[in-house]
Amino acid sequence: MQVLTRPWGAMHYRIDGPADGPVVVFANSLGTDLRLWDQLLDELPQIRAVRFDKRGHGLSDEGGDYGVDDLADDAAALIEHLGLGRVIFVGLSIGGMIAQNISARRPDLIRAAVLSNTAVKMGTQQSWSERIAAVRDAGLDSIADVIMQRWFAPTFRARPELAAWRNMVVRTSGNGYIAACHALANADLTATTRKLALPVTVIAGDQDGSSPAELVKATADLIPGATFHVIPDAGHLPCVEQPAAFAAILRNFLQDHSR
């Protein structure tokens, strides 16, 4: 078990893959922990994968109130602590906001970025306030079924693994989830993301109910030179539903941009 001590508490992380593989750092989404990337990493045994549980998720401490800047600072601290040099950074949803933010603020640490199912701004103050109130009043269990509908296409929702993904959401700390909702409500990365000056590829799912493909494409269109891919038969977590398709995109991107 590996932990980096941050001023707010313990941040859990994990490293897999060969020491001489291209280093890829992964940031996960709201209500998921670093197991989000398990299926994808089965497809990519050649990479050195560094994953972490952001504050309030997985095995990390809750970490109080924070914004996307703070989450990006946590990722930067991990990259520096491990002496990883300049990495490829892959982030999904709020993890994709971390990827945009760290790419803009710490280009000394990021060689290229993959933005999955994310945008410069997600949701509205009202939608996040409603979600925060629901979690505060009735817990994550009360919204878990609706989340599963946004996350997964119907074929995946019929699979037995659905129960495990639902459990992952329900077992997330309520305080941790609410703090991440506040960070999402307050984040608008338009000004910095449109000035990104590194290679970026952007991935959407054609059935994403949380960050629809058009929203994701609008962010891709803002970034000079960014490429854009839509993965078919995938909702909000294409690395889970279509790991081979996601891995093919990442493999090509790594070929062009690692070392």
Ligand SMILES: O=C(O)CCC(=O)CC(=O)O
């Ligand atoms: O997944 C995220 O990080 C935020 C977007 C979202 O609202 C996901 C969901 O539908 O729960």
